[in-house]
Amino acid sequence: MKTAKAQRLNHFQTGIFASLDDKKNELVKMGRTIYNLSIGTPDFKPHPSVMKAVSEACLDAENFKYALTEIDELTETLIHYYKDRFSVEICKEEITAVHGSQEGIGHIGLALCNKGDVVLLPDPGYPIFEVGAYFGEAEMHFYPLLEKNNYLPCLKELDEDVLKRTKFIILSYPSNPVGAVATRQMYMEVIELAKKYGFIIINDNAYSDIIFDGNESFSFLSIPGAKDVGIEFYSLSKSFNITGARISFAIGNKEVIDAFKLLRSQYDFGVFKPVQYGAIAAMKLDRSVVEEQRLQYQKRRDALCGNLRKIGWNVPDSKGTMFVWAPLPKGYNNSVEFCNLLMEKTGVICTPGAAFGKNGEGYVRFALVKDADELEKIVDVIASSGIIK
Ligand SMILES: Cc1ncc(COP(=O)(O)O)c(C=O)c1O
Structure with missing residues (x-):
């Protein structure tokens, strides 16, 4: 058989995500707790x-x-x-x-x-x-x-x-x-x-x-x-x-x-x-349904960004979306390496900014897919890992 894959598909690189996935599977096998904040699928239910x-x-x-x-x-x-x-x-x-x-x-x-x-x-x-x-x-x-x-x-x-x-x-x-x-x-x-x-x-x-x-x-x-x-x-x-x-x-x-x-x-x-x-x-x-959910997202945003700032990671508040765009903490400059390290030390999974383009390097993205209390706990886990210098 000739090569099945059309040349046009060579444009699509899966490298970054594949390496993060391998790491995640390795940690799951070891029985580690995983906090997946990488995927933008809401945990809220449809009405x-x-x-x-x-x-x-x-x-x-x-x-x-x-x-x-x-x-x-x-x-x-x-x-x-x-x-x-x-x-x-x-x-x-x-x-x-x-x-x-x-x-x-x-x-x-x-x-x-x-x-x-x-x-x-x-x-x-x-x-x-x-x-x-x-x-x-x-x-x-x-x-x-x-x-x-x-x-x-x-x-x-x-x-x-x-x-x-x-x-x-x-x-x-x-x-x-x-x-x-x-x-x-x-x-x-x-x-x-x-x-x-x-x-x-x-x-x-x-x-x-x-x-x-x-x-x-x-x-x-x-x-x-x-x-x-x-x-x-x-x-x-x-x-x-x-x-x-x-x-x-x-x-x-x-x-x-x-x-x-x-x-x-x-x-x-x-x-x-x-x-x-x-x-x-x-x-x-009724619009109140969507409004209630919006307030929940804002509460989550406050819990994540506010608490990360308290532990010395200077993450600005998102103004919208279900995501937080965090500049890498002091001492780190490669988003893929940082995501791997964060996952290894804390079980927290986020997405490297480099996956979103050249100007995304230097950042990671967190998805607000856990409730505010859980996000607070996740920040505690990050704090006790010593990853924030
Ligand atoms: C900016 C942006 N556009 C479009 C989409 C896809 O939306 P849909 O579910 O309508 O395909 C997403 C999903 O995460 C998104 O973040």
């Missing part, structure tokens, strides 16, 4: 009404047929939801459901890019951003997200030649992994630039319901002019704890959505109908 809607829909044989497209009730619910939640008017033609933003963003480059187009991506950034651009055979340019700029992009520093060749930019706030939030002003500036150079904005809005300290949660589509130049991926996964159900939406500029739908119609037969019913139930929940 009972969401589970009920999915399970009831599963009892109707009709719902096992190809969905092909969104059921009308789902589209209508999303339209009302965007109006109530974000004061944004959208219509049916501006929406397509995806099997999670991950899948959507991974495919968008195929619908939009020609070989050699430039795609602008955040560094550090969520890894799927690069995948969409790579499959679209685009030339990737990484814009740095730096602490000194509050992790906001400085696009004016980019070469005019790059901007002229840019097909799309990905923005994502509140942002994974850096836990930063954006200002409306930043979006207004990028929209102005997109209009000047004719590029598209893809906004990834995965954490609109996990935002702290009174920072404003908004949709990119609420910024004047946004729909002229861009779309937003809106994920239900984290707001409603349905990461495994795989449903999110691409919403916005009709020309972009049309191209995306044309691509999707080649390989996709729509989201399983019971999942669509679950999404409807989720978007109809």
Whole structure:
């Protein structure tokens, strides 16, 4: 047999995670206690009404047929939801459901890019951003997200030649992994630039319901002019704890959505109908459910960041997302080595910043997937290991 793996897959490195996984398995075999703060899967449960809607829909044989497209009730619910939640008017033609933003963003480059187009991506950034651009055979340019700029992009520093060749930019706030939030002003500036150079904005809005300290949660589509130049991926996964159900939406500029739908119609037969019913139930929940959860995340953030600071690890508070972006403690400068050492000495697993791009080196990411009391205990374990010098 010829080599099975296509050359294009050589782009994807699994090295960092494989070495951390080996170490984890070794510790588990030794019977050590593991505190896994590396994976962004919420430990909160979906609301009972969401589970009920999915399970009831599963009892109707009709719902096992190809969905092909969104059921009308789902589209209508999303339209009302965007109006109530974000004061944004959208219509049916501006929406397509995806099997999670991950899948959507991974495919968008195929619908939009020609070989050699430039795609602008955040560094550090969520890894799927690069995948969409790579499959679209685009030339990737990484814009740095730096602490000194509050992790906001400085696009004016980019070469005019790059901007002229840019097909799309990905923005994502509140942002994974850096836990930063954006200002409306930043979006207004990028929209102005997109209009000047004719590029598209893809906004990834995965954490609109996990935002702290009174920072404003908004949709990119609420910024004047946004729909002229861009779309937003809106994920239900984290707001409603349905990461495994795989449903999110691409919403916005009709020309972009049309191209995306044309691509999707080649390989996709729509989201399983019971999942669509679950999404409807989720978007109809009282906002207090999501608000209660947001406060829990904030409490967790306070427990982790506040207590790490008390033991001498100077970790700033995240402003949003379910993540904490921690600069390496004094005396360490390699995030992979630090993660390995932390795991060995304490059983705590976090993700090396280097996994998110060049500018992620020097940091590690913790996921807030344990309750506040447990996080406090985890900090005690870190303190007694002597790893913080
Ligand atoms: C920034 C960001 N975008 C998108 C996703 C994927 O979301 P979904 O579950 O809708 O695929 C994640 C998941 O962790 C994420 O952190």
